Amino acid sequence: MDKANLGTSFRQITPQKFSEQQLEKAKEKQSSRVVFFSLVFPEHSSAVSAYIEAVRELACELLDLLAEGLWVPDRSVFSRLIRDVDSDSIIRLNHYPPMPMLCQDKDSSPCNQNKVGFGEHSDPQILTILRSNDVGGLQISLNDGAWVPVTPDPATFCVNVGDLLQAMTNGRFVSVRHKALTNSYKSRMSMAYFAAPPPDARITVPPEMISPTKPALYKPFTWAEFKKAAFALRLGDSRLGLFRMECDEQVA
Numbered sequence: 001m002d003k004a005n006l007g008t009s010f011r012q013i014t015p016q017k018f019s020e021q022q023l024e025k026a027k028e029k030q031s032s033r034v035v036f037f038s039l040v041f042p043e044h045s046s047a048v049s050a051y052i053e054a055v056r057e058l059a060c061e062l063l064d065l066l067a068e069g070l071w072v073p074d075r076s077v078f079s080r081l082i083r084d085v086d087s088d089s090i091i092r093l094n095h096y097p098p099m100p101m102l103c104q105d106k107d108s109s110p111c112n113q114n115k116v117g118f119g120e121h122s123d124p125q126i127l128t129i130l131r132s133n134d135v136g137g138l139q140i141s142l143n144d145g146a147w148v149p150v151t152p153d154p155a156t157f158c159v160n161v162g163d164l165l166q167a168m169t170n171g172r173f174v175s176v177r178h179k180a181l182t183n184s185y186k187s188r189m190s191m192a193y194f195a196a197p198p199p200d201a202r203i204t205v206p207p208e209m210i211s212p213t214k215p216a217l218y219k220p221f222t223w224a225e226f227k228k229a230a231f232a233l234r235l236g237d238s239r240l241g242l243f244r245m246e247c248d249e250q251v252a
């Protein structure tokens with residue numbers, strides 16, 4: 001098991017996008033930690049599809065407002081990527097079972113501290129709409145490196161800026177590093193919708209956001225290129241650094 005993730009993930013891409021080959025592969029993988037949700041819980045797949053529709057709409061509205069707030073004339077410049085039929089958005093369900101306290105240390109330091117359920121990382125996509133049950137565990141990292149717990153509230157969405165949004169806003173919005181901890185008494189469940197563009201979408205900054213005083217920070221890249229780079233790194237590594245412009249390359 002990946003040490004950075006003690007939880008269980010279920011992953012769904014829209015069912016109609018499965019090829020025969022993918023379906024066969026998914027069936028073979030039913031006992032693995034990553035399974036295709038609609039195959040395992042077919043009776044829930046319409047509820048999941050409705051949920052995905054709703055959170056996608058929410059993500060689009062937020063992105064439109066964000067573009068407006070940044071004075072970008074084309075307010076759907078970001079949301080268009082998610083609305084695209086080939087959008088690579090996914091939903092993941094995480095389950096962090098309670099981890100029993102293993103208090104064997106002789107020294108007096110508390111050894112029942114929460115274990116990492118999902119290691120420190122930023123989300124690579126554009127925006128994440130996260131919902132959880134009433135069990136805490138999510139923490140976000142501030143600029144100074146301090147970790148701040150996010151109060152769990154099943155009636156609230158937590159919205160994470162992803163790496164692509166950081167690139168597309170030329171660093172105005174910064175992707176948030178976060179992690180999830182387990183506890184010793186209650187399961188945490190969370191459900192994350194990762195809004196992503198189509199694989200071949202070119203990730204660039206709207207021209208209005210670039211000026212001589214704010215030159216482009218990142219080279220243009222496609223989501224497929226970014227994913228490939230991300231898979232070659234570890235969960236907690238910073239991926240955007242790979243696409244940063246050198247000083248002499250920065251253009252206004």
Ligand SMILES: O=C(O)CCC(=O)C(=O)O
Nearest residue numbers: 092094118138180190192
């Ligand atoms: O469970 C959580 O709150 C965090 C989940 C998360 O970071 C993820 O799925 O990428």
